[in-house]
Amino acid sequence: MDGNVFHSWSAQDLIDPIDVVSGSGATFQDRAGKSYLDFAAQLVNLNLGHQHPRLIQAIHEQADKLSTIAPAFHNDTRSQLASLIVDAVGENYGSVFFTNGGADANENAVRMARGYTGRQKVMSTYRSYHGATTTAITLTGDPRRWNNEPGDGGVVHFFGPYCYRSPFWATTEQEECERALKHLEDQIILEGANTIAAIILETVVGTNGILVPPEGYLPGVRALCDKYGIVYIADEVMAGFGRTGELFAYQNFDVTPDLITFAKGVNSGYVPLGGVILSREIQKTWSTTPYNGGLTYSGHPLACAPGVATFEVFKEEKILEHVKDLGERVVRPRLEAIRDKYDIVGEVRGLGLFWAIEFVKDKQTREPLVAFNASGADAAPITQFSAYCKEHGVWPFVHGNRAHITPPLIITEDELNRGLDVYEEAIASLAA
Template identity: 65%
Template sequence: METTSQQAVQSAEAQVRSDDRNHVFHSWSAQALIDPLPVAGGAGSTFWDYSGKKYLDFSSQLVNLNLGHQHPRLVEAIKRQADRLATIQPAFANDVRGELARLLAERAPGSLNKVFFTNGGADANEHAVRMARHHTGRRKILAAYRSYHGGTTTAMSLTGEPRRWANDPGDASVVHFFGPYPYRSAFHASSAAEETQRALEHLESVIQLEGPGTIAGVILETVVGTNGVLIPPPGYLKGVREICDRYNLVYIADEVMVGFGRIGEWFAVDAFDVVPDLLTFAKGVNSGYVPLGGVLISDAIAETFANRAYPGGLTYSGHPLACAVGVETMHVFEDEQIVQRVRDLGERVVRPELERWQREHPSVGEIRGRGLFWAVELVKDQSSREPLVPFNASGEAAAPMNAVAAACKAEGLWPFTHFNRVHVAPPLVISEEELRRGLDIIDRALVQADALVTG
C-alpha cells in the first residue's frame, strides 16, 4: 500500500505535468511531441525527478550551471540582497552592479574596462552588434555558419546553424562565412596550419567582396559551442584580430557559453592570447541563478558614447539580485580555485578517457575540447567520416543519437547531444568520482552507436 507521503509526491508530480502540458509553451519544440521530465530538486552536479531518480547533469542544464545546482553561497547571496534591496532601475548607481562590473573588468584582457549589463546572452550579442555599428558608422556584420548567437532577431540572424532557417528573413545586414573545422575542412586542408591559413584567406576574401567600408565587425564564438566544441586551430583568432585591425572592423568575441572557467580560463580568449573589442557573456557569470548577461567594452568603443547617448537600454540591466550572485560567483571561483581544477580535470581525467574511446569505439570519429567542454563526434565510418546521423536529422533519422541519449538516461546521466555529437559539459564543481562515473556511463552508451558502424 502506498504511503501518504508517496501519494503526495505522485500528486505533486501529476500537477506539475498537468500545468506544464496544458499551459507552458516550450522553446524549440513541437508542443504535442514532447514530454518534459518534471524535476523535483537538485544539488551540486545532480538533479532528480519526483520518483527520486537522480541524474548526473552532464550538460550543466544549458551549459550555464557552472557552479552547480543550489550552491549554498550563491543561494545565500540572493537572500542577502533580497533582504537589503531587491531591485533598482539601471539609471541609479548600485553597489553590487558596480562591484561586479569592476571585478569583470579586472579579469578581462586588454582595455575591456566598461560593462553593459543585459538579461542574457542573446541580448548581449544584440547590443554588441549595435555598439559596433554605431562606433563604425557601418552596418554589416560577419558571422560564421557553424554558430549560435541567440534567439532574438539580430542574434538569430547572426546564427549560422539550422535554427536560423525558419526565422529568416531577419537582419539582412548579416553575412556568413566558414570558420575553421579541421576534421571536416571546407578548405581541403591537410593540417591545422593549412586550416588556419585557408580559413583566414577565406575570411579576408569575404571582407573584400562585401566591401570593407560597409562592414562594422566580425562576431565569433571563441570556442564554437553547441555546433561542435570547435577549438580554433593555432593562430586563427590572432589572424582574425589582425584582419579586423587591417580593415578597421570591430572584433566581437561571443563567450556566452565558454566564459567563466568552462575551458579552464576566466575568459576563453585568454587561451589564445587575443583581445577583442567587445566580449559578450552570460550563463556562467552567475550560473543562471538569476538571468544576467552583458558586454565588456573596450575603452575606444566606450569613448564613442562619452558625449552622445548610447541608443539602447533594458529595464533590468544590472539587476541587483543577478549581480549579487555574479559577485559571489567571482569570489567562489577564487576561493575554490575553479579555473585550476577545471584545467586539471580536463587534462588528467577527460582527455585520456576520450582518447581511449577514439581508439576502442569504431563509432568515435574525433574527440576535441579543453577544460570541461568536449565533443565526441560519432560516425558510421571512421575512414569516410560519414556522420552517424545526417546533418540536422530529426524523427527516425535521429534515432541512433536518441538511442545513445536514452542509454545514458537509463543509467542516471543527463547527456548533451547535438546532431552527431555527444558533448561533455558537466558543472565545474563536479567531483572527480562523479566525472569518472559519468564518463563510464557514456562509454557504455556508445555501444549503441558502435552497432551501426558500417566501415
Template identity: 65%
Template sequence: MTTATVTTDMSAERVSELDNSHVFHSWAAQDLFNALPVVSGSESSFTDYEGNTYLDFGSQLVNLNLGHQHPRLVRAIQDQAEKLATIQPAFANDARSELARLLAEAAPGALNQVFFTNAGADANEHAVRMARLHTGRQKVMSMYRSYHGATTTAISMTGDPRRWPNDQGDPSVVHFFGPYAYRSAFWAADEAQECERALAHLEEQIILEGASTIAAIIIETVVGTNGILVPPAGYLPGIRALCDKYGILYIADEVMVGFGRTGTMFAVENFQAQPDLLTFAKGVTSGYVPLGGVLISDAVRDSFATTVYPGGLTYSGHPLGCAVGVETFAIFEDEQILEHTRQLGDEVVAPFLAGLADKYEVVGQYRGLGLLWAIELVTDRDTREPLVPFHPTAEQNEPMLKISAACKAAGLWPMLQQNRIHIAPPLIISEQDLRRGLEIIEDAIKEI
C-alpha cells in the same frame, strides 16, 4: 476573481498537467513534447519526482558552472533581496558597481566598462548595435557553425538550422566558413593549413563584401552547440589582424565559454586574442538569476562619451543578479575552480576520450578543453560520414536517441547535438562523478 495558491508539494502528475496546459516551450512542437518534472538539484545532479537522480552532463544549458543549489550563491540572493531587491539602472548600486569592477579587472586588455543585459542574446544584440554606431557601418559577419541567440539580429547571425525559420530577420548579416579541420571546407591537410586557408577565405570575403561596409565580425571563441570547435593556433590572432587591417570590430561571444568553462576565466585567454567587445551571460550567475552583458573597450566607450547610447533595459544590472556575480568571483578564487577545471580536462576527460577513440570505430574524433568536449560519431572513419546527417529527421536520429536513452537509464542526463556527444558538466563536479559519467557514455556507445 480566483485565489492563487503557491504550493511546494505538487505531485509530478499535477506539475506535468499544468506544464502541458499552460507552458509554451522553446524549440519544441508543443503536442509532441513532455517536460520531465524536476523536484530538486544538488551539486552536479538533479532529481525527478520518481526519485531518479541524474548526473547533469550538460550543466543544464551549459550555464550551471557552479552546480545546483550552491549555498553561497543562494545566500547571496537572499542577502541582496533583504538589503535591496531591485533598483533601476539609472541609479548606482553597490552590487552592480562591484561586479563591473571585477569583470573589467578579469577581462583581457582594455575592456574597462560593462553594459549589463538580461542574457546572452541581448548582449550580442547590444554589442552589434555598439559596433554599428561606433563604425558607422551596418554589416556583421558570423560563422555558419554558430549560435548567438534567438532575438532578431542574434538569430540572423546564428549559423545553425534554428536560423532557417527565422530568416526574415537582419538582412545585413553575412556568414562565412570558420576553421573545422576534421570536416574542412578548404581541403586542408592539418590544423595549420586549415587556419591559413580559413583566414584567407575570410579576407577574400571581406574584400568582396566591401570592407568599408562591415562593422564587426562576431565569433564564439570556442564554437559551442555547433561542435565544440576549438580554433587552431593563430586563428583568433589572425581575426584580430584582419579587423585591424580593415577597421572592423572583433566581438568575442563568450556567453557559453566564459566564466571558467575552458579552464580560464574568459576563453580568449587561451588564444592570445584581444576583442573590442566581449559578451557574457550563463556562467556569470550559473543561471541562478538571469544576467548577461557586454565588456566594452575604451575606444568603443568613447564613442558615447558625449553622444547618447540609444539602448537600455529595465533590468540592466539587476542587483540580485549582480550580487550572485560578485559571489561567483569569490567562489572561483576560494574553491580554485579554474585549476580544478583544467585538471579534470587534462587528466581525466582527455585521456578517457583518447581511450574511447582507440577502442571504438564509431568515434571519429574527440576535441575540447577545460570541461567542454565533443565526441564526434561516424559510420566510417575513412570517409568520416557522420553517424546521423546534419539536421536529421527523427527516424535518421535513431542511433543518437538510443545513446540518450541508455545514458538516462544509467543515471546521466546527456547533451547530444547532431552526431555528437557533448561533455559539459558543472565545473564543481568531483573526479569520481566525472569518471562515472564518462563510463556511462562509453556503455551507451557500446549500445550502437
C-alpha cells in the same frame, strides 16, 4: 504537454518533460526520486552547480537589502560586479553594459559596433549560435536560423575553421588556419571592407561542435579586423566563466577582442544576467553622446549578487585549476581511449570541461553517423545514445552528430568518471 507552459524549440504535443523537484551540486532529482548526473550543466550555464550555498546566500542577502533598482541609479552590487569583470579582462577594457542574457548581449554588441564604425554589415560563421532574438538568430549559422528568416539584412555568413570536416580541403591544423583566414579576407574584400562593422565569433564554438580554433586563427582574425577597421566581437556566452579552464576562453589564444559578450556562467543562471564588456576605445563613442539602447532590468541587483559571489567561489574553491586538471588528466585521455577503441567515434576535441565526441559511420570516409539537421527516425542513433544515458542516471548533452561533455565545473573526479563510464557504455551499445 506541460500544462499551460509553451516550451521553446519544441513541438508542444510531442514532449513530456521530466518533473524536476530538487538539485544539489552536479546532480538533480525528479519527482519519482530518480537522480541524474547533470552532464549538460542544464544549458551549459550551471557552472557552479545546483543550489550552491554561496550563490543562494548572496541572493537572500541582496533581497533583504534591496530587491531591485532601475539601471539609471548607482547600485553597489552592480558596480562591484562590473569592476570584478573589468579587472579580470585587463586594462584594455573600461566598462560593462549589463543585459538579461546572451542574446541581448550579442544584440547590443552589434549595435555598439555599428555605432562605433558607422557601418552596417556583421559577419559570423555558419557553425554558430548567438541567440534567438532578431539580430542574434540571423547571426546564428545553424538551422535554427532558417525558419526565422528574413531577419537582420546586414548579416553575412562565412566558414570558420573545422579541420576534421575542412571546407578548405586542409589536411593539417596549420593549413586549416591559413586557408580559413584567406577565405575570410577574400569575403571581406568582396563584401566591401568599408561596409563591415564587426566580425562576431564564438571563441570556442559551443552547441555546434565544441570547435577549438587552430593555433593562430583568432590572432589572424584580430589582424584582419585591425587591417580593415572592423570590430572583433568575442561571444563568450557559453565558453566564458571558466568553461575552458580560463575565466574567458579568448585568454587561451593570445588575442584581445574589442567587445566581449557573456551570460550563463556569470552567475550560473540563478537569476537571468548577461552583458557586453567594452574596450576603452569603443566606450569613448558614447562619452558625450547617448547610447541608444537599454533594458529595464539591466544590472538587476538580484542577478549581480550571485555574480559577485561567483568570483569569490572561483577563487576560494580554485575552480579554474580544478577545470584544467580534470580536462587534461581525466577527460582528454578517457575520450582519446574511447576514440581509439570504437569505430563509430571519429574525433574527440575540447578544452577544460568543454568537449565533444563526434560519431561516424566510417572512420576512413568520416561519413557522419547522423546526417546534418536530421530528425525523427533519421536521428535514431543519437536518440538511442541519449535514452541510454538517461536510463542510467546521466543527463547528456547531444546535438546533431555529437555528444558533448559539459558538466558543472564543480563536478568531482568520481562523478566525472561515472558520467564518462555511462557515455562509453552508450557508445558501446551503439557500436553493437
